Amino acid sequence: MFLLLLLLFLSPPPLTLSLSKDGLFLLQPKHQLDDPSNALSNWNPRDASPCKWFAVTCDSLSGDVTSLNFSNFQLAGPFPTVLCRLPSLTNLxxxxxxxxxxxxxxxxxxxxxxxxxxxxxxxxxxxxxTLSQIPTLRYLDLSFNNLSGDVPARFGEFRQLESLLLVYNLLNGTIPSSLGNISTLKKLQLAYNPFVPNPLPEEFGNLTNVEDLWLASCNFVGSIPASLGRLTRLQNLDLSLNSLNGSIPRSIVGMKSVVQIELYQNFLSGELPPGMSSMTNLRRFDASMNNLSGTIPDELCRLKLGSLNLYANQIEGSLPESIALSPNLYELKLFNNKLKGRLPSALGNNSRLLNLDVSYNQFSGEIPENLCRGGVLGDLILIYNSFSGEIPRSLGECSSLNRVRLRNNNLSGIVPDALWGLPHLYLLELTHNSLSGHISSAISGARNLSLLLISDNQFSGSLPKEIGSLNNLVEFVGCQNSFTGQIPASMVKLSQLGKLDLSENKLSGAVPRGISAWNKLNELDLANNRFDGEIPNEIGSLPVLNYLDLSSNRFSGEIPSELQNLKLNLLNLSNNLLSGDIPPLYDNENYRKSFLGNLGLCGDLYGLCPTFSESKNRRYLWILRSMFVLAGIVFVVGVAWFYLKYRNIKKMKKGFNMSKWRSFHKYGFSEFEIIKLLNEDNVIGSGASGKVYKVVLSSGEAVAVKKLWRSTRKEDGTVGSDEKDEFEVEVETLGKIRHKNIVRLWCCCNNGDNKLLVYEYMPNGSLADILHSSKKSLLDWPTRCKIAIDAAEGLSYLHHDCVPPIVHRDVKSNNILLDGEFGAKVADFGVAKMFRGVSQGAESMSVVAGSYGYIAPEYAYTLRVNEKSDIYSFGVVILELVTGKPPIDSEYGEQDLVKWVSSTLDQKGIEQVIDPCLDSKYKEEISKVLSVGLLCTSSLPITRPSMRRVVKMLQEASADPKSRSGKKGGKLSPYYHEEASDQGNIV
Structure with missing residues (x-):
């Protein structure tokens, strides 16, 4: 017995007995919570103290745990209440x-x-x-959750609270007036919650220490309390997106420290309050999209002007001359009004004007001369007014200009030569004026020019050859002018050109050789000119061309058979001098109007040839006489063709034999069987990178084969081999990926001349193919929701589970493929990027990759990309699924789908946004998914959720039992967030 006691005394204690009490408490949540990233892996129970554990901070004297920071750990599970047993815990x-x-x-x-x-x-x-019972609490942030109900009335009992942040929840109760009792409060943010309609508490005027009031989209009704004028320390007041009415209270001028006031999208009326000149710190004032009236008071004009935006209200009256003297205001937004009169002639004289937007008003008179006197003017947007006179010469010296939009005015005279060649200008829009003169050769200096829109004017002369040096030019619309001469041969160098519209001019000569370099050209319109010569067969090699109008010219000769390679939505060759046969693809009734007015053109369509009935019998007789001769020729040619084809196949097979096939999955087919079936009959798609074939193998299995063009194109559109081309990127990316929602790459082959990628075949094609066609009815709401979740899970895998993470960079409905059960898989990784630190920073690109309508704003402007760029693009896909509409459409006017959805929601309600093909019983669920799409397309990257969170939100929305109740109402989920700072004015 003595020996046993001695052994027990001398034996070491259990390992956990050496750990402090705080450490023992911390071990419980470690085992309770799911930790997929192993963030808590160094929490070792053998340690004497937890003070060296990751995320733990201790008091340097007592050793007690004082702070726990689990931010971004991906921890899952219930809240670990055991942490409240840590006696010295102050930060969590x-x-x-x-x-x-x-x-x-x-x-x-x-x-x-x-x-x-x-x-x-x-x-x-x-x-x-009970949170209000924590006497020491200074900072409380519960934002971006699914909390519901009221804001507790007992929160008014806080005595030291400085920040209360509850934005983006499901709070559907009331906002208590007792919050006005928290005298220590500096920051109150309740925005984007579906509260019951309630007035803005007058007691908020007691928050004399508050600096930030973010109360956007809280369902406030009634008037703005005059008591808010007592908030002398307030710097930010945001009451936007509510239903406030009445006038802006005069007491608002008592906010001596205010820097920003946001009142847009309410029902405010009356005039702007007098005395605003006393608000000397005011930099941004936005009362757009209300019912304000009257004039802008002179007092406001004593503030310094940095940006003037007068778009989207119903204000009547003129803009006072004293606005030009405003010395402090950075941005004034009162856009889409009924303002009229002249812009003050001294506007810009005494300020560093950054942006001027007075769109959609009734202004007249001349454009002020000194708008750019401060040398920092970036955007000049005067569209849809009645400005007249000439464009000031001083604008040609304004090298800071990025956008000049003057369309739909009454401007006349000559455009200053220097304005054509501004170095930072990327958008020049002069459409629908009475401007004359010619395009200056100085345009060669506009190296960043992307959009040149000068249609419907009186421009004349020849197109300068210097246009060919604009390497970033994407769109050139110069129709309805009086241009003469030929298209400069230098323009074939414009490799980024997506649209060329020179219709209704007096241009002549032949289309220049070398236009095959326009491999991104989507629309070519040369109608109503004097072009002659033959139609170049190179047009047939333009991979993405879908709009071709060469009508009303003097083109002669035969129609090139190569035009059959195109996938055209519109073809118009009417009223020319064409002759010969119509290519078989177009020799049918659907294209009858495409060929009218060509007297020498023969075909089997009534109306193409005026002498059709007279020559019918003679033509058939000639055919019979030639039949025997042709049969012999066909036989000889057929034998020769068969021999050559056999020899080519054998040669190709030999060539691929010499190359090395790479496989990424087990498969049961022969690579050489694929090669034999790569013929034009099996083509199912063609794009800028190559052709896609559907190959049905002898086993009955189908695969999709992408055959890339021979040239290796870099991101900037040039040809070379010093960077990874699309083939290498696709192989490097898909070869390492294994996920049910990522398209499977079976194998690939590269022998130098031929590059093949063999994928699993997706029988229902792309989401865009079905959603934007007559097959849209196949996609009911449950199917669309499943597609969204599938695609989101695929992208979440790329962002969160791949090492290093992968950014797709071209997320769009065309790159989401559907299997036989409408399961969705993400495809086309030709521009994907793998890099470390994707969530911590952004990587700079040499040029924007992606597709119009899907590109995130910050990516287009800064060329810096991270996973937030993909999230924006996926948000656009969600909006497509909800609305059934494409990302870019003439229906939206100056907007894209994102802006159209936001503005339509605000003006007409959710019923006008949802695809009418969808069953109304899913309205509540659709509303939730729509709010996810709007959150993903926030203009601020930081406010976009992670793709893992997007998956979670979509799953919750689809699982909501209320979604099938058919409940009426049009309110969006609190996920919804919209930046309205440039609404309706983005190209």
Whole structure:
């Protein structure tokens, strides 16, 4: 017995007995929470203290745990209440995790907390009122969760709280007036919650220490309380996207410290309040999209002007001359008004004007001379007014200009030579004026020019050869002018050109040789000119051309058979001097109008040839006489063709034999069987990178084969081999990926001249093929929702589960393929990028990759890309699924789908946004998914959710039992967020 006691005394204690009490408490949440990233892997129970553990901070004297920071750990599970047993815990952050429980009422046991951040999780249920019992709490952030119910009235009992952040939840109760009792409050953010309609509490005027009031989209009704004028320390006031009415209270001028006031999209009326000149710190004032009237008061004009935007209200009256003297205001937004009169002649004299937008008003008179006197004017947007006179010469000296939009005015005279060649200008829009003169050769200096829109004017002379040096030119629309001469041969160098419209001019000569370099050209319109010569067969090699109009010219000769290679939505060759036969693809009734007015053109369509009935018998007789001769020729040619074809196939097979096939999955077919079936009859698609074939093998299995063009194109459109081309990127990316929602790459081959990629075949094609065609009815809402979730899971895998992470860079409905059961898979990784730190920063690209309508704003402007760029593009896909509409369409006018959805929601309601083909019983679910799309397409990358969170939100929306109740109402989920700062004015 003595020996046994001695052994027990001398034996070491269990390992966990050496760990402090705080450490023992921390081990419980480690085992309780799911930790997929192993963020807590160094929490070792053998340690004596947890102070060296990751995310743990201790007091340097006592060794007690004082702070826990679990931000971005991907932790999942219920909130670990055991943490409140840490006696010295003052800071606790679970920011951006997947904590999915309700917030427990006993969280008040964390009695010494000063900082609590539970934002960007999936908390549900009500906000516990017991939080107000934490006497030391200064910072409380519950934003971006699924919390519901009221803001607890007992929150007014906080005595030290400085920040209360509840934005983007499902709070559908009331906002208590007792919040006005928190005298220490500096930041109150309740924005984007579906509260019941309620007036803005007058008691908020008691928050005399508050600096930030973000109350956008809180369903406020009634008037703005005059008591807010007592908030002398307030710097940001945002009451936008509510239903406030009445006038802006005069007391608002008492906000001496205010920097930004956002009142847009309410029902405010009356005039702007007098005395605004006393608000000397005001930099941004936005009262757009209201019912304001009257004039802009002179007092406002004493503030310094940085940006003037007068688009989207119903203000009547003129703009006072004293606005030109405004010395402090950075941005004034009152856009889409009924303002009229002249812009002050002194506008810009005494300020550094950054942006001027007075779109959609009734202004007249001349454009002020000194708008760019400060030398920093970036955007000049005067569209849809009645400005007259000449464009000021001083604008040609304004090298800071990025966008000049003067369309739909009454401007006349000559465009200053220097304006054509501004070095930073990427958009020049002069459409629908009475401008004359010619395009200056100085345009060679506009190296960044992307959009040149000068149609419907009186321009004349020849097109300068210097246009061919504009390597970034994407769109040139010069129709309805009086241009003469030929198209400069230098223009064939414009490899980025997507649209060329020179119709209704007096241009002549032949189409220049070498236009096959226009491999991104989508639209070519040369109608109503004097072009002659033959139609170049090179047009047939333009891979993405779908609009071709060469009508009303003097083209002669035969129609090139190569035009049959094109996938055209419109073909018009009428009223020329063409002769010969119509290519078989177009020799049918659908194209009858495409060939009218060509007297020498023969075919089997009535109306093409005036002498059709007279020559019918003679023509058939000639055919019979020639039949025997032709039969002999066909036989000889057929034998020769068969021999050559056999020899070519044998040669190709030999060539591929010499190359090395690379496989990425096990498959049961022969690579050489694929080669034999690569013929034009099996082509199912063609694009800028190559052709896609459907190959049905002898086993009955189908595969899709992409055969890339021979040239290796870099991102900037040039040809070379010093960077990875599309083939290498696709192989490097897909060869390493294994996911059910990523298209499978079976194998590939590269022998130098031929590059083949063999994929699994997706029988239902792309999402765009079905959604934007007559087959759209096949996609009911459950199917569309499943497609969204499938694609989101694929992208989430790329962003979060691949090492290094992958950014797709070309997410669009064309690159989401559908299998036989409408399961979705992400495809086409030709411009994907793999790099480390994707969530921490952004990588600079040499040029924008992607497709119009899907490109994130910051990517287009800064050429910096990270996963947030993909999230924006996927948000556009969600909007396509909800609306059934394409990302770019003439229906939207100056907008794209994102802007159209936002503006239509605000003006007409959700019923006008949802695809009418969808069953109304899914309206609630569709609304939730729509709000996810709007959140993904936020103009600020930081506010876009991660793709993992997008998957979660979509799954929750589709699982909501209320979604099938047919409940009426048009309110969006609190995921919804929209930046309205440039609404309706983005190209």
């Amino acid at each position: 952050s679970f920011y951006n995790n997947l904590i999915n429980s309700s917030i427990p009422p006993n969280i008040a046991n964390c009695s010494r907390l000063q900082y609590l951040d539970l934002s960007q999780n999936t908390f549900v249920g009500p906000i516990p009122e």
